[in-house]
Amino acid sequence: MASEAPAAYPRRWGRLPIITAASTTVPLACLSIAFLRDELGANPIEEITHVTGDWTLRFLLASLAITPARRAFELPALAPLRRTFGLAAFGYATLHALTYVGLDQGFDWELLTEDVREHRFVTAGFGAWCCLLLLALTSTRRAMRRLGPRWRQLHRLSYVAGVLGVVHYIWLVKADLLPPLVHAAVLTALLAARFQGRRRAGC
Amino acid sequence: MLIRGREDLPSREITPRGVYLRRREFLERAALAATTLALGTAPTTPATAVARYDSDETPTDEKDATRYNNFYEFGTDKQDPARHAGKMKTRPWSVRIEGEVGKPKTLGLDDLLAPHTMEDRIYRLRCVEAWSMVIPWRGFQLSDLLKRFDPTSRARYVAFQTLHDSEQMPGQRRPVLDWPYVEGLRIDEAMHPLTLLATGMYGRDLPNQNGAPLRLVVPWKYGFKSIKSIVAIRLLEKQPPTSWNLSAPGEYGFYANVNPAVDHPRWSQKRERRIGEFRKRETLAFNGYADQVAELYRGMDLRKFF
Numbered sequence: 001m002a003s004e005a006p007a008a009y010p011r012r013w014g015r016l017p018i019i020t021a022a023s024t025t026v027p028l029a030c031l032s033i034a035f036l037r038d039e040l041g042a043n044p045i046e047e048i049t050h051v052t053g054d055w056t057l058r059f060l061l062a063s064l065a066i067t068p069a070r071r072a073f074e075l076p077a078l079a080p081l082r083r084t085f086g087l088a089a090f091g092y093a094t095l096h097a098l099t100y101v102g103l104d105q106g107f108d109w110e111l112l113t114e115d116v117r118e119h120r121f122v123t124a125g126f127g128a129w130c131c132l133l134l135l136a137l138t139s140t141r142r143a144m145r146r147l148g149p150r151w152r153q154l155h156r157l158s159y160v161a162g163v164l165g166v167v168h169y170i171w172l173v174k175a176d177l178l179p180p181l182v183h184a185a186v187l188t189a190l191l192a193a194r195f196q197g198r199r200r201a202g203c
Numbered sequence: 204m205l206i207r208g209r210e211d212l213p214s215r216e217i218t219p220r221g222v223y224l225r226r227r228e229f230l231e232r233a234a235l236a237a238t239t240l241a242l243g244t245a246p247t248t249p250a251t252a253v254a255r256y257d258s259d260e261t262p263t264d265e266k267d268a269t270r271y272n273n274f275y276e277f278g279t280d281k282q283d284p285a286r287h288a289g290k291m292k293t294r295p296w297s298v299r300i301e302g303e304v305g306k307p308k309t310l311g312l313d314d315l316l317a318p319h320t321m322e323d324r325i326y327r328l329r330c331v332e333a334w335s336m337v338i339p340w341r342g343f344q345l346s347d348l349l350k351r352f353d354p355t356s357r358a359r360y361v362a363f364q365t366l367h368d369s370e371q372m373p374g375q376r377r378p379v380l381d382w383p384y385v386e387g388l389r390i391d392e393a394m395h396p397l398t399l400l401a402t403g404m405y406g407r408d409l410p411n412q413n414g415a416p417l418r419l420v421v422p423w424k425y426g427f428k429s430i431k432s433i434v435a436i437r438l439l440e441k442q443p444p445t446s447w448n449l450s451a452p453g454e455y456g457f458y459a460n461v462n463p464a465v466d467h468p469r470w471s472q473k474r475e476r477r478i479g480e481f482r483k484r485e486t487l488a489f490n491g492y493a494d495q496v497a498e499l500y501r502g503m504d505l506r507k508f509f
């Protein structure tokens with residue numbers, strides 16, 4: 001689509017991607033400061049896990065919101081933010097996974113494989129991270145060129161990652177389903193907007 | 204020394220807290236010394252009830268035990284209870300004792316506590332969410348309370364109920380659980396000497412967020428069995444409903460004994476994170492109280508009665 005070409009940016013939007021990329025590190029900075037000041041509460045490992053998980057989902061939903069927003073507000077300059085937020089989601093997902101693998105499970109591979117196999121919320125989370133990894137690895141311009149039309153197909157995995165991420169959240173809560181269901185509602189709205197947009201755009 | 208949970212005379216004003224917390228050690232040593240003098244020899248084991256029930260592990264930091272816990276009546280975040288429990292009024296407070304008892308009665312808290320001698324007991328606490336703490340409780344045996352009201356021969360279970368008032372407990376405005384919170388024990392579990400009614404922890408009165416003014420402590424079961432801010436105790440012939448079991452019957456059973464061999468359907472119960480420690484530790488059967496309580500469940504399939 002021509003509107004995605006960077007040459008079309010109005011000048012004042014030129015710095016948007018870099019500013020956005022910088023701002024996605026703010027939650028990590030806050031978390032690090034809280035950690036250094038011992039302000040993460042009684043169970044810091046759990047807190048780090050929750051915060052990185054929350055921001056993974058937020059950035060993933062933000063990434064999925066870019067295309068509908070770009071079309072709705074006719075702002076082609078938003079297009080590159082899809083990748084910015086997508087990579088941020090992968091970054092936080094990786095921190096989330098490392099917290100679980102290293103801090104929580106102590107790199108005990110036997111326990112880890114058992115956990116991924118036997119507990120469905122872990123399986124879903126692992127699946128979501130695998131999707132994000134594939135997306136991140138193929139997020140470069142080179143990969144885009146090399147994969148050609150298959151790149152688009154492959155990057156529909158972002159929706160799979162979104163669904164797996166929300167399901168991962170729903171499956172882990174004990175009784176209060178409200179926070180995961182809010183994410184599920186946003187995801188459903190974004191999927192609906194996306195499909196409607198596709199029908200209108202004829203692709 | 205009688206220590207009663209009276210508002211006008213908190214024990215901490217009589218005895219410095221450090222000394223108070225170590226008074227049992229003092230008593231033990233004094234008892235040992237007296238026995239030694241009387242017998243002329245040192246007994247090999249100081250066979251006090253205390254040694255049988257107290258954990259020798261280091262208590263969890265009081266700050267953590269009072270700011271990280273579940274009490275859904277004040278919100279579902281573990282910091283919510285400490286943030287919002289200040290709204291709860293714990294005086295005046297009364298408790299109904301009813302059902303299969305010879306002398307049913309509604310008692311004000313002071314009258315309820317008056318005949319009981321408070322003692323401190325250090326217990327492990329294992330949450331179903333796979334974290335754990337070590338908490339010095341102050342309280343008395345539930346059995347001592349129940350005996351006062353003459354349970355009938357039909358009393359086979361004990362049901363407990365938490366305060367239900369969304370003005371004081373904002374978490375009850377949302378139907379996260381079917382309010383009021385209810386819990387239950389089999390009568391032999393309720394009469395077990397490990398089972399406490401607590402009015403304090405760390406040598407002070409219970410903070411609201413930890414279940415003031417009166418809560419149950421059943422150390423060999425997952426934490427959710429130890430119901431907080433109790434307003435009713437009912438003796439029953441039939442097994443009473445319990446809140447988490449109603450919420451998710453496949454995940455939380457009536458017994459809810461700590462059992463590393465039976466996983467929660469969604470996560471492992473084999474290990475736990477002791478709050479304040481980095482590496483997880485192995486979870487013990489009956490939370491380490493198997494010697495005292497395993498016999499209560501002899502012949503039962505603990506996979507079925509989880």
